Amino acid sequence: MFDSLTDRLDKVFRNLRGKGYLTEQNIKDALREIRIALLEADVNYRIVKNFISEVEKRAIGEEVMKSLTPGQQVVKIVYDQLVALMDTEGFELKVYNNKLTKVMLVGLQGSGKTTACAKLALYYRKKGIKPMMVACDVYRPAAIEQLKILGKQIDIPVVSEDTKDVYKIAEKALNLASQQLINLLIFDTAGRLQIDEPMMDELVRLKAQIKPDYILFVADATTGQEAVNVAKEFYDKLTFDAVILTKLDGDARGGAALSIKAVTDRPIAFVGIGEKISDLEVFYPDRMASRILGMGDVLTLIEKAEQAIDEKESEKLAKKMLKNQFTLNDFLKQLQNIKKMGSLESIIRMIPGMGHKLPADLKIDDKAFKHIEAIIQSMTEKEREHPEIINGSRRLRIAKGSGQSVTEVNRLLRQFDEMKKMMKRFSSPQGKRDLENMMKRSG
Incomplete structure (x- = not known):
């Protein structure tokens, strides 16, 4: 996870910590290396420009130049800016055990929506919530069967129908949820290899029918900046609430995690960090910033x-x-x-x-x-x-x-x-x- 970025930043900070005092030139040289590291990590170039500008503003000032540990002060400033860049602003997907919460997952084919659906259901089931999954991906071969298999593995019911009418499937799920006193209904919707009008029209109509409490955009972290571009297009059409970033364990760069909030103004809510159905974590910007800077993540x-x-x-x-x-x-x-x-x-x-x-x-x-x-x-x-x-x-x-x-x-x-x-x-x-x-x- 972010291995190449962490490695590059570690070299920059090791060099800074080795100096008893810092000059403006030292800091500017370090910031140039940080800029290159972020661009190589596939972070959006406008975000990199703003990020470096903010760090420079604080770093070339009294709090660093007169500090006893100037190198550590620069690291602290970079850490604070990383946290601000990924800030979730206190977002929380609130699910209760005495009423129904409806969640709609959207995203491109191959982003990991179906697996994310099962991971999310299991995450909340462990918290005493009664979930149900809905197979509304009727176009991808074997998508419904995949969700059924996952549901069987974690003992969570799956609603499906032998039809391509997603609105009929959604209606059935809403009725069953009411009858069975389900607390959490998660809709696994269809994706495409690329964004197209019929796909978006269907999602907009499904949104109107379901009236979801939350829409979560599922993005593949390994696709980097492309995931951010797709997120922006989905947001313009659907105004989703937050992001599930999948395959973060396979992302050596980190571009998607560092860019998606700034581009869409929507936070990352969860991250997939492995292939197991239990490999889902709540996203904490401060903990992720610590990992990126090689400081570990003791709380997690x-x-x-x-x-x-x-x-x-x-x-x-x-x-x-x-x-x-x-x-x-x-x-x-x-x-x-x-x-x-x-x-x-x-x-x-x-x-x-x-x-x-x-x-x-x-x-x-x-x-x-x-x-x-x-x-x-x-x-x-x-x-x-x-x-x-x-x-x-x-x-x-x-x-x-x-x-x-x-x-x-x-x-x-x-x-x-x-x-x-x-x-x-x-x-x-x-x-x-x-x-x-x-x-x-x-x-």
Whole structure:
């Protein structure tokens, strides 16, 4: 996500932080590099011009030139401008459990509308809302079937009809929603490979029939500036309320995320950050600005951890770790919890100071988790609780049972043993002091 932009900006800021004081020329040189980075990230050139102008206005002034940490002050100014550029102005898609909210998804074919429909339904179902999806994309082959399959996976009903009459399907959905006391009705509408009049006329008529509470434009982040241009055309015809930006995990540049609000004057409400149906996040400009500047995203990481890890289970585990009673069964549970939080790469990139240190083209293979799980699951219960009993013949049996090599089994056991030693060290009074000092230094 924004890897190339993050990498470019990190180099600029590293250079600034290395200087004890800054001159106007230093700042202008840095801004020139930032301008190039934003243009290469496919950000709209007018937005880049305004952005640089605002940063320059603040950066070449007393707050930076007389600061004890001028480099950090410039970073703060750029951060503030990024937040302002993506500002959602407090937009929230409000859904209640005592009345019906109607949401209409629009966008071009291939933008990810159908998947976004399921992701949105699942997101609100987790909040205690009763959703229903409506298959109004009657032109794309297999679109209705795709929505039905997704609905079955997440156990959310889908309304469809064997007809190309989208108004009839919409009417049926509205009636069913009323009968079944549905709280959220999401309409997956048809897209085209390009904007055309019949498509827009149908959407305008459907809007008039449904009277949606919200219209969300679904844009593919990887198409960059093209997504912004299409958004502008849709907005002119339909006046949508907000944007769902899909495939953000595959967007190394960031042009769409940084331009779409300024061009349409409509905020990004949600972002798709992976292929799983659970991979949908509320969009927070401040958190996204932190990610772009390589500062991580601790708040999102904490939220993901809270969703994935049971609080009582976590307290129980902490006690076991302090008593050095951590077993391979506990280790397996933690791996499974981490998997619920998303890909290992996305988690690492949310850790402050870690994201920008990873090479932009680095791909961390989550299959390593599966290999470790297979090895532990091939052990007996006694072996998991007491790995010290695992001798040569047991290692060979575990390797065969897991489909891994004996070397891989040995590596896992060695790493687990080292981890336990580290836990034992930090559980001692001196270890706790060492850990506190480490945290103070890193902060």
